[in-house]
Amino acid sequence: MNVLIYVFLAIGAVFNGLGAIALIRFPDVYTRIHGATKCTTFGSIFSILAVVIYGFARGGGQGGTLAVHALIALLFLLLTNPTGSHALARGAYRGGIKPFRAVVDRLEEKR
Amino acid sequence: MRKVAAWIVTAAFALVVYLLLVLWSGSIGLWSSSELIAGGVLSALVGLVAGRLLWERGGWRMLQPHRWLLFLFYLIGPFFLAMARANLDVAYRVITGRVRPGIVRFNPGLRTDLARTVLANSITLTPGTLTVDVDDESGEFYVHWINVKREEPRPEDVCGPFPTWARRIAE
Numbered sequence: 001m002n003v004l005i006y007v008f009l010a011i012g013a014v015f016n017g018l019g020a021i022a023l024i025r026f027p028d029v030y031t032r033i034h035g036a037t038k039c040t041t042f043g044s045i046f047s048i049l050a051v052v053i054y055g056f057a058r059g060g061g062q063g064g065t066l067a068v069h070a071l072i073a074l075l076f077l078l079l080t081n082p083t084g085s086h087a088l089a090r091g092a093y094r095g096g097i098k099p100f101r102a103v104v105d106r107l108e109e110k111r
Numbered sequence: 112m113r114k115v116a117a118w119i120v121t122a123a124f125a126l127v128v129y130l131l132l133v134l135w136s137g138s139i140g141l142w143s144s145s146e147l148i149a150g151g152v153l154s155a156l157v158g159l160v161a162g163r164l165l166w167e168r169g170g171w172r173m174l175q176p177h178r179w180l181l182f183l184f185y186l187i188g189p190f191f192l193a194m195a196r197a198n199l200d201v202a203y204r205v206i207t208g209r210v211r212p213g214i215v216r217f218n219p220g221l222r223t224d225l226a227r228t229v230l231a232n233s234i235t236l237t238p239g240t241l242t243v244d245v246d247d248e249s250g251e252f253y254v255h256w257i258n259v260k261r262e263e264p265r266p267e268d269v270c271g272p273f274p275t276w277a278r279r280i281a282e
Binding site: 015018021022025026027028030031033034035038039041042061062064065068069072078079081082083085086089090093099100101102103104105106107108 | 128131132134135194195197198201202205206208210211212213214215216231232233235236237238239241242243244253255257259262
């Protein structure tokens with residue numbers, strides 16, 4: 001059980017770290033949204049799963065509360081994260097930021 | 112009548128979430144009396160504020176239970192698989208810096224708002240693709256793609272089996 005928790009925490013840390021690196025390496029706002037919101041969501045899913053396993057393994061009132069709270073946090077993370085990053089991207093495009101080095105931009109033709 | 116139904120259903124959902132949040136707080140079942148009262152008042156308020164917005168445009172069909180089962184299966188199975196694969200791909204691109212970005216357009220042919228929301232959120236949660244805009248009338252998706260393979264993609268090129276699943280779940 002402990003091994004599983006450590007593995008999940010490690011995966012979570014690695015992907016969260018990659019998200020941070022993506023912020024530095026990628027060239028413009030859209031590609032950075034890819035790295036900074038998606039890698040970190042995947043990392044956070046595994047961190048939260050580790051918490052859930054820990055909570056259920058411990059059992060009872062306190063552990064159960066921890067696990068259920070973490071599951072609810074995961075649910076809302078999955079709901080709000082895509083909405084937020086979509087709002088960021090749409091706002092950036094409406095604000096006039098063009099995607100850097102884009103090979104194709106169909107949204108521009110629409111206007 | 113419709114308004115009352117929307118209010119009651121929304122309040123019920125809010126109450127379930129609140130009760131999950133305060134599990135193991137007391138002795139009536141798993142809850143304390145003060146939490147039960149607070150939950151009832153709060154969920155009634157939430158139902159008043161959000162009820163009309165939530166069910167306005169064809170959300171009622173989500174009350175069929177088999178759609179929830181399908182949604183759960185989709186989340187654990189095909190969606191998680193696609194997400195894991197795409198994450199490894201983006202991790203590779205973060206390290207090597209090989210990107211070929213662009214905004215592509217495709218039309219998955221979904222009609223209801225709910226199905227479009229499911230698809231748009233699935234696309235955005237999958238790394239490498241990001242929904243920038245959805246045309247309300249024609250249902251065309253504008254997706255920022257980090258590694259453009261074709262400039263005129265079919266829906267399967269961008270997001271795999273997601274449109275089929277969105278149709279099954281919410282249409």
